[in-house]
Amino acid sequence: MIVVLAGGVGAARFLEGLVRVVPPKDIFVVVNTGDDEEFFGLRVCPDFDIITYTLAGLVDPEKGWGIKGDTFNCLDMLSRYGYETWFLLGDRDLATHIHRTHLLKKGYTIFEIAEDIRKRLGIECQIAPMTNEFVKTKVITKEAGELDFQVYFVKRRTQDTVIEVKFQNIEKAKPAPGILDAIESADGIIISPSNPIVSIGPILAIRGIRDALQSTEAKIVAISPIVGGKTIKGPADRMLQSLGYDVSPVGVAELYKDFLDVMIIDTIDAECKKKIEALGIKAIITNTIMKSIEDKVNLAKAAVEAFKLI
């Protein structure tokens, strides 16, 4: 069993490769739910949905989220009822949130609902939301004070300077069923090239998960989401900087150094190898930019190979 800690688009692209390298049923994804939100009373799990839509072949490949060819007629009508519609939920996409909300109302947990959704979409690897608790990432910004994550991320387009990140309800959150066991008994663990603060950060903040990563005998490999001082997508670079971390694979390695065995970095960051290895973490240099499916498969292979190197 390979355990993958995952955020949204970067993780989904990596997983597209991994399912071609490892039998999907041997993959256990732990996905961030800190950026979950309710819109119009419907529960939306953006990272989970990005991953399931991607693995089901439904995702809009340009945007990396939402469903390809989706329409936005419901959202347009919702604006007539006075709702803000900056979070672009397509008509097909809304079916997922209607279904999820319906099952929540019936008493099912987010974990059980995730199992139902991924099975109905024909996905063989397990995708566990990090917790059944409604943990909400809050971003404290210089310009606008405390913001819900999606307000910071989508509505305000990550324009604000992040000075602190908090996870509301994190103290109540237990890992979803199976996560601690999976980490303990894994053949290997991969940290996706996701934002270390707001995608991987919430997962690590759930009681027991960081401890399990420190104590597992499985090797842990991370792929740097920072390439040449920038992120491929999203605000991780500016966020690392404003929070006082090095905007490089070294800065990311620092955040994971208490449990990480290997950091995969891009060839452009070759000069970081020494600094990472000074932290007691092996560095592997390869192409980490995932444009084609071959890129994704090669990166997945590099990650799986890394388990054998140590």
Add this chain to the structure above:
Amino acid sequence: MIVVLAGGVGAARFLEGLVRVVPPKDIFVVVNTGDDEEFFGLRVCPDFDIITYTLAGLVDPEKGWGIKGDTFNCLDMLSRYGYETWFLLGDRDLATHIHRTHLLKKGYTIFEIAEDIRKRLGIECQIAPMTNEFVKTKVITKEAGELDFQVYFVKRRTQDTVIEVKFQNIEKAKPAPGILDAIESADGIIISPSNPIVSIGPILAIRGIRDALQSTEAKIVAISPIVGGKTIKGPADRMLQSLGYDVSPVGVAELYKDFLDVMIIDTIDAECKKKIEALGIKAIITNTIMKSIEDKVNLAKAAVEAFKLI
């Protein structure tokens, strides 16, 4: 103030005429909610929606329900999640049900939500759901036993023989705010050309409404939904027959005879005039088929004129 008791399509078409004859703000519509249903956890009020969509100019004019040009992408995706999708909810239409369900969850009543929706859609006449209670019409059929109304009406396409009609929760239902006062102080009351059993029937079954109709000083005019022994739309003709009523304006007049002053019947049913007047109800003969907007306006004029005749 003109009070109109209303079902779905027939009532909506009549109201399209009435708002051109009477200032809309002087119209108070009491709409059936007995065929309300929950689909995928969303509360749908078909008759209310038909009337608001019609008066807002949004309705699909061919079908008489739903929103013109609507798409069905959400419903298509919901079928992947295992839902039955025989009740055709379009993407724009779903916005109404998402909004309604959201407000219900927040603690608003169906009456308050109706006010919000019709105002946001720019409708000036008040449209009061008959009650805030979730009353559900159940149809007992010869072929399939007891059915939820929409299962009988949409899923099974009214193919079954109705032997009894019940209104679940009717004993708990009070009229929505303003209805009894409106009936008492109305300048005139119109019973739309709607199904007398399952559209007008539930309204009349709400505690206090029938009494108010009997005791009001306002004149009460009904338009027969039966024309030449048939209904324009829906199963009222077969339903009247299987329940033992005359399938004619006379059969409808029998159902309303304890409060009705005038019955408007189609020219094709001129020979019913005598039988209706034998019940102590004045009969007015005119064209009741509403194809063009002129037909609707003329029928509305006939109804309003009828108040003056008595």
